[in-house]
Amino acid sequence: MRTNSSKVRINPDEQGNAIRVSKNNPEYAHMRITQERVDFGSNGWVNRKVFSALIHGKTEDLTEMGFTPNEELPGNIVVVESFEGRTEDLKIAGETGIVCKGVDAETGELRDIYRTTRYDSSGQMQSVMIPHVNGDEIREANGNTPKKTVSQSDLNEILTKKSDKKAKKEDEIVEEKKKEEEVVVENETFEL
Numbered sequence: 271m272r273t274n275s276s277k278v279r280i281n282p283d284e285q286g287n288a289i290r291v292s293k294n295n296p297e298y299a300h301m302r303i304t305q306e307r308v309d310f311g312s313n314g315w316v317n318r319k320v321f322s323a324l325i326h327g328k329t330e331d332l333t334e335m336g337f338t339p340n341e342e343l344p345g346n347i348v349v350v351e352s353f354e355g356r357t358e359d360l361k362i363a364g365e366t367g368i369v370c371k372g373v374d375a376e377t378g379e380l381r382d383i384y385r386t387t388r389y390d391s392s393g394q395m396q397s398v399m400i401p402h403v404n405g406d407e408i409r410e411a412n413g414n415t416p417k418k419t420v421s422q423s424d425l426n427e428i429l430t431k432k433s434d435k436k437a438k439k440e441d442e443i444v445e446e447k448k449k450e451e452e453v454v455v456e457n458e459t460f461e462l
Contacts, residue, residue, distance in 0.1 A: 276306040278347060278389065281322070282339035289332045299329040301337060303389060305347045321347040323387040345391040351400040355384025361402070366411035370402035 280288045281302045292298045302324055309317045325332075351361065353374050361370040361383040370383045383400050402408075 275308075275346060277342040278303050278305045278345055280337055280339060280341045280343065286339055288337045288339045288341065289329065291329055297329055298326065299332050300324045300326045301332065303343065303347065321349065321387055323347045323389045325389055343389075343391065345389065345393040346395070347387050348390050348395045349385060349387055349397040349399065351383050351385045351398055353381045353383065353400070355386065359384040359386050361385040363402075363408040363411070366408055368404065368408050368411050370408075371404045372400040372402055 281304050282288055283290050283302075288301055289299045290301065292300075302322060304320055304322045306318065306320050309319075311317060351372075353372070362368065363370055371380050372383050373379070374381050380403070383402060388395075
């Protein structure tokens with residue numbers, strides 16, 4: 271999959287300020303940053319998304335650094351999904367209200383997925399995604415009928431048949447090569 275990303279930009283508030291001072295405590299502030307990404311998926315679809323994150327700090331520090339509205343910053347915004355987090359970070363499937371769930375590889379439990387975004391000034395971090403396993407529930411909430419799911423035993427049977435066919439084909443190729451070698455040996459002549 272190919273991804274094109276725009277630069278990370280500082281988004282101004284309604285008054286055009288880069289720094290947004292906390293209403294609860296004016297000693298602290300944050301900046302809202304965004305980055306647009308266009309993914310060219312292997313399924314043939316172009317997917318355009320805008321990611322956002324917050325950069326927090328002391329108001330004095332952020333002000334002294336001289337950040338300006340729409341200023342470009344180095345790095346990327348990354349998505350980090352995990353099985354722990356705050357209620358407001360739960361990964362919700364669109365407008366359905368359904369919480370996405372994944373399987374915890376360590377415990378085998380079905381757990382809620384939490385999703386946050388972070389600013390990585392180095393540009394080296396990669397997004398961490400957890401596949402959700404409650405697609406039928408989400409499709410149903412969207413008014414779509416659930417797709418037929420394949421059980422683990424059916425999947426194992428399909429994979430076994432595929433593996434058997436591959437092994438049979440490889441055996442046929444080996445037998446053909448043996449026949450070719452036998453033919454060559456029979457046609458050889460020796461002079462003494």
